[in-house]
Every structure is written in C-alpha cells, then in structure tokens.
Amino acid sequence: MNKIQQKKKDNVSLAGDPTLKSMVDAGFSRYHFEHNALPEVDFAEIDTSVNFLNHCLKLPMIISSIMMDNSCERINRNLAGIASDFGLGMSVGSQRIAIEDPSFENSFKIRRYAPNVLLFANLGAVQLNHGYSVDECRRAVDMIEADALILHLNPIQEVFQIDGSTNFSGLLKKIEKVCSALQYPVLVKEVGYGISASVAKRLQNAGVYGVDVAGAGSTSWSALESRHSRDIVTKNAARAFIDWGNTTVDCIKSIAEMKKGVRVIASGGVKCGVDMAKAIALGADVCGNAMDFLQNILISRSSCENFVESLILELKTTMLCIGCHNVQELKAAKILKVEW
Numbered sequence: 001m002n003k004i005q006q007k008k009k010d011n012v013s014l015a016g017d018p019t020l021k022s023m024v025d026a027g028f029s030r031y032h033f034e035h036n037a038l039p040e041v042d043f044a045e046i047d048t049s050v051n052f053l054n055h056c057l058k059l060p061m062i063i064s065s066i067m068m069d070n071s072c073e074r075i076n077r078n079l080a081g082i083a084s085d086f087g088l089g090m091s092v093g094s095q096r097i098a099i100e101d102p103s104f105e106n107s108f109k110i111r112r113y114a115p116n117v118l119l120f121a122n123l124g125a126v127q128l129n130h131g132y133s134v135d136e137c138r139r140a141v142d143m144i145e146a147d148a149l150i151l152h153l154n155p156i157q158e159v160f161q162i163d164g165s166t167n168f169s170g171l172l173k174k175i176e177k178v179c180s181a182l183q184y185p186v187l188v189k190e191v192g193y194g195i196s197a198s199v200a201k202r203l204q205n206a207g208v209y210g211v212d213v214a215g216a217g218s219t220s221w222s223a224l225e226s227r228h229s230r231d232i233v234t235k236n237a238a239r240a241f242i243d244w245g246n247t248t249v250d251c252i253k254s255i256a257e258m259k260k261g262v263r264v265i266a267s268g269g270v271k272c273g274v275d276m277a278k279a280i281a282l283g284a285d286v287c288g289n290a291m292d293f294l295q296n297i298l299i300s301r302s303s304c305e306n307f308v309e310s311l312i313l314e315l316k317t318t319m320l321c322i323g324c325h326n327v328q329e330l331k332a333a334k335i336l337k338v339e340w
Contacts, residue, residue, distance in 0.1 A: 020224050022192065023242050026217025026269025027249025028278050031335050039323035046316045047326040049087070052263075052286050053148055053185060053209075055118035058087025059312060060280060060327060064212070064267050064290035065091040065122050065150065065189070073107045078301050079293060080110035083117045086308045089286070091120035091150055095140045096127060111145040121146035125153050125188065128174040129167045134181040141184050148185040150212065151175060157191055160225035160238040172206055179207030190214040192221050192268060194246030197254035200262045210263030210285070213252060216245025217269025218291055249282060256283025273314025280327060281335040 050060045063083055066075075076092070083090040090110070098104040111119060121140040123132065128151075141149050158164035179186045188195070188203050189212030195203075200211050226238035248268035255262050266279035267288030276287045296304040324330045 020220055020227065022216050022218060022220040022223075022245065022269075024216035024245055024247055026215060026275075027247040028269065028275045030249065030338050031278050031282070032338055033277070033281070033318070033322045033333065033335055035321055036323045039320055041320050041323055041325055043316060043320050045325065046319050048312065048315055048319070050286060050327050052089065053118055055089065055147065056087070057089055057118065057286065059308070059315070060276065060286040061308075061311060062089035062091060062118070062120075062265060062267075062286055062288045063293050064214075064288035065093050065120075065152065066290050066294050075294070075297055076107060076110050077113050078297050078304070080113040080117070082293070082297070082301070082304050082308060084114040085305075086312075087117075088308070089118035089120070090114065091288075092122050092144060092146075094122050094124055094152070095143065096124060098143065099123070099132075099136055099139060105143055108144050118148075119144060119146045120148050120150045120187070122150045122152060124158075124165070125151035125171055125175060126155075126158060126165045126168055128178070129169070129171060130165050134178055137178050137182055137186075141182070146184070148187060148209065149178075149182065150187045150189055151178070152189050152191055153195075154191040154221065156193055156241055156244065157221040157225060160222055160229065160234055160241075162228070172202060175203070175208065176206035179209075185209035187212060187263075187265070189265070189267075192216060192219055193244060194248065194251045194268065195255075196246055196251065197258050200255045200264075201258060201260060204260060204262050210265065211255070212265035212267055212288055213246075213248060213255070214288070215248030215251045215266075215268035217248050218267075248279070252279055252282045252284050273311045273316070274318050276311065276315050277318040277322075277330060277333075278335060280330050281333045283331075 049058050092108050123140050158166050187210045188208050194215035195211045195213045220242045222238040222241035226235045229235045252266050264284045265288045266284035270287045279287050296307045322333050
C-alpha cells in the first residue's frame with residue numbers, strides 16, 4: 001500500500017473525530033429568517049429542485065469530495081447510489097492516485113451506479129505546477145465520465161502534509177489555460193478555509209464556471225495533518241491553524257455582494273436543511289457536504305438515507321415557514337443578521 005492510499009484510509013477512519021474540527025464557526029447561527037405564521041403555501045407542493053450545470057437536482061445538495069481508493073469502493077458505490085436515488089450531485093475525491101497508477105481507476109468509476117447524476121471529477125490545482133497539464137485534467141474527467149472538473153486549492157494542507165506540493169506561483173494562468181482548452185466546465189474549490197470574493201473574481205475572469213467556497217466551519221485539515229505528522233515542529237505548527245480561514249457564510253455573502261454572477265456551491269459546516277436555506281438566501285446556488293455523508297454511510301446506507309430525508313424535511317419546513325414555494329423564491333427571501 002503506497003503513502004497516498006494509506007493516508008486516504010487513515011482519513012476515513014478519522015471521520016467525525018471532534019478534535020479535528022475547525023474552531024471557526026461556519027457563521028449560519030449569525031443569521032435567521034423572520035417566521036411567517038401565515039405562509040399561504042401548501043407544504044406538499046413545495047419544490048426543492050434546482051437546475052445546476054444543466055442537471056435537475058431534486059435537492060440543492062452535492063455530496064462533496066471524499067477521499068477515495070480501492071479500499072473504499074463500497075463507500076463510493078453506496079454514496080453514488082444515494083446521489084442517484086435522491087437526485088443529488090456528487091464529486092469524487094482527488095484522482096491523482098489513479099492518474100499516477102491506473103490500477104486505482106476502478107474505485108473512481110461510479111457512473112455505473114449513478115448513470116444520471118451530476119458528477120464532478122477532481123484534481124489538485126497545484127499539480128499543474130508539478131507536471132500536470134490539460135491532458136491529465138481531461139483524463140480525470142474521461143476516467144469517470146464526469147460532467148465537470150473540480151480543481152481544488154489546499155495551500156495549508158500541502159504545507160503540512162508529508163511530501164506536500166507547495167509551489168502555488170503562477171497557478172492562475174495555468175487554471176485559465178485548462179478552462180480554455182477543456183470542453184467541460186471547470187470549478188474551483190477550497191478544502192476548508194474558504195474562497196474570498198477577490199479570489200472568486202480572479203477565478204471567474206480566468207474562465208472558471210463557479211466556486212465551491214468550502215469555508216471554515218467543518219473539518220480542519222491542519223488539525224488532520226498534525227495528527228498524521230511524526231515531526232514535532234510540523235505537528236505543533238499545523239495546530240496553530242485550527243482557527244484559520246474565511247467562514248462559509250462570509251464567503252457566500254461577499255461573493256454575492258460583488259454582483260458578478262459567480263456560481264457558488266456552499267460547503268463547510270452546512271449541517272442541516274435550515275443551514276441550506278440560509279446559504280441559498282445569502283447567495284449560494286447549491287450546497288455541499290462531505291463529512292455528514294461519510295459518517296452516515298460508514299454506519300449504514302439506511303443511516304445515510306435518513307440523513308438526506310432529514311435534510312429534505314428541514315429545508316421544506318424552512319421554506320414553508322418563510323412562505324417560499326420553490327428555491328427561486330428562497331433565493332429572494334429576506335434573511336436577517338442577528339445582532340450579538
């Protein structure tokens with residue numbers, strides 16, 4: 001078992017460890033909706049569907065990138081089934097391991113279990129500074145018959161992980177080249193520290209279709225890398241960044257306030273249907289979640305199904321109580337900031 005595969009297995013085993021959670025709050029508790037006791041809406045007719053990347057999602061939720069390798073094939077298959085059954089989108093974890101060793105390709109090929117879902121391929125953007133090009137990006141998409149490519153940005157994680165790739169210079173130009181050459185939409189996401197409005201604007205100008213803000217408020221990858229490290233200096237330094245990052249809410253709100261039409265996936269501490277509603281009202285197009293899906297699928301498929309059904313019930317109840325018939329009305333709903 002190589003180092004990348006072993007690390008992915010370790011990350012799965014650490015899912016949900018409370019000591020690895022960011023000390024930054026995602027920010028949803030700072031906002032609330034005004035309750036409407038006379039909504040004039042039929043709960044049974046509330047429509048939670050959205051159109052994103054020319055796919056109709058029955059729920060504005062994407063199963064965010066989760067580490068994948070051959071040992072996790074059952075997890076991947078079950079998550080793909082959940083996405084298919086409930087009309088969700090899904091992103092695979094980083095495909096670098098399969099690009100460099102084709103024997104790992106099979107564990108990423110989940111299209112057979114989810115023939116109609118919105119599916120995202122995934123590579124680390126920094127690899128464009130380490131020999132990767134449009135060819136590798138195209139291979140990642142074609143490998144899994146994806147609808148789009150996600151390039152993830154993870155500077156803090158790369159600094160603290162063993163043999164991390166830390167040269168992020170000149171990366172925007174290379175992302176722009178991928179966007180112009182690839183016949184698929186390209187999105188960019190962070191891994192837990194947030195994409196600010198200024199970065200989102202630069203990415204949009206480079207041709208990026210949209211961003212997954214992946215803000216602070218969920219897993220802290222610096223805490224996770226601290227756990228992995230055997231070097232005391234790295235271990236201590238990584239823990240110093242457990243409260244680092246732009247909150248998910250601040251990322252959504254600041255990008256929306258630019259009024260530049262940047263498409264936004266809101267992930268990072270989106271824990272329930274009420275959070276989903278707040279994210280959309282603040283400016284997100286859809287939401288994303290990785291940790292809760294992983295934790296529940298590790299228990300059982302039925303546990304994960306119950307989690308999604310709870311999301312649906314929570315979102316629909318929120319929409320009822322603010323008088324929204326559909327997600328378009330939710331996007332226009334008034335949301336109030338709580339004064340502390």
